[in-house]
Amino acid sequence: MSQRAVRHPVVIRFGRLGDTILLQPLLHKLRHRYGGACRLVSLGDCSRVLYEGNEDVAEVRHFDSQYGALWLNPQRLRTALSLRELRESPFYICEPDVRTRTKVRPMLALAGIPAEHCVFIEDTPLYEAEHWVDWLMRFADETPLAFRDALCPDRAWPCAPHLEPTAAELDEAGQWLAHHDMYGRPLVLLQPSNKRTMRWNGVRKREDDDKSWPVERWAALCTAILDHMPEARVVLCGSAAEAAYLATIGKAAGHANVITPREGLPLGQLRALLHIAHSMVSVDTGPAHLAAAVGCPLVVLFGNRWPSMWTPRSATGSAVHAIGGLPDVPRIDHIGLDEVAQAWRQLPPRPAPMARRPLQQALRA
Structure with missing residues (x-):
């Protein structure tokens, strides 16, 4: 029997x-x-940070912007040509x-990718109230016509993301904690912002952002x-562009x-x-999914989205408590402080079997 092609x-x-x-x-x-x-x-670049070195x-292969015609976007054009x-x-x-x-599709056409080598998720209907990961996993069962020999092994597949930090990221975090005299303290991370929070002229008006929870x-x-x-340190998370907004919360x-x-905070x-x-306590945004993928107990606040489709999933069994969302709560600012604080207090600790790599090596002189 011939060996299956890799x-x-x-x-x-x-x-x-x-x-x-x-x-x-x-x-x-x-x-x-x-x-x-x-x-x-x-x-x-987030895809490189997340997956470089992942098995x-x-x-x-990434580029910074998808906007504009292919011929006028040099990064996207180079990526398309590299697909040949x-x-x-x-x-x-x-x-x-x-x-x-x-x-x-223009990128695939320029690269000369045969149609029989491609499958598109648009051709796999999304079930009502189906979680996005479950949709992706069903799509992974589809097979391009040219690769009908690629059978799917009959086994149970994990249906939750799992992304461990790298050794370099742990070293950097250990040094940062030591520099700020936080090493060994319990950390509670808050993620108040999302991709819509900032505009070119400052913070978006709250009424224009269903994921905005009031500063107070x-x-x-x-x-x-x-x-x-009392022994904890609360860290306000966000990008460099959101630092001024986070500072208003800290103040x-x-x-x-x-x-x-x-x-x-850089992604790594x-x-x-x-x-x-x-x-962590977060609005419904990327870092909330990262928290679950890393195994950090999480409270996540939903606005105009369906939690059934978008609630973060944890492969390690760490707690994820979703609050709000459709059909009953269309905006995060409809969620009260007491409900969020109580949900955070009731989070169970990380699952005991979950091993966390130590940071001690990061504190070496």
Whole structure:
């Protein structure tokens, strides 16, 4: 009997951080189906940070923007041309958005990717109230016409993302904690912002953002957490562009144990901190999915989205408590402080079997 050919599936997804995290179970399943790690074509550097060195991903090819015509976007054009060398691979296009699909198909055409090498998630109907990961996992069972020999192993597949921090990320986080005199303290991370929070001229008006929770409630939540756990440090998470907004929350809280990083938290450092943190409270956004993927107990606040489709999933069994969302709560600012504080207090600890790599080596002189 001849040995099955090893192939490296190409997965295309032009999503943001949360979308990219939710791909992990599909990437894992496709690696086992085809025998080779996937090649991920994606939007933004977050995909490289998340998957560089991951056993399910052989390489990441990414560009910064999908906007504009292909011929006028040099990064996207170079990425499209680079796909020519992968023409013998199976292609899984996980992009459901019509506008973005108009960006994918020209890239495939320019690269000369045969139609029989491709499957598109748009051809796999989404079931009512189906979770996004479950949809992706069903899509992973689809097979391009040219690769009908790629049978799916008959086994149970994990249907939740699992993303461990790298040793370098843990080292950097350990040094950061030591520098801020927080090493050994319980950490509670808060993620108040989302991709819509900031505009070119400042913070978006609250009425224009269904994921916006008032500054005074975030500040009061900081106080409630520290009243319950005085030895803790509350860290306000976000990007460098959101640092000024986070500072307004820190100022309103008025407590020395509320920490607002001046330059925000880089993604790799955030992953490492989530790996050791006591818990996180977040709006429905990418870092919430990262918290669950790393095994950090989580309270997540939903606005105009269905929790049945988007609640973060934990492969380690860590707690995820979703509050709000459709059909009953269309905006996060409809959620009261007491409900969030109580949900946080009731979070169970991380599952005991979960091993967390130590940070001690990061504190060596």
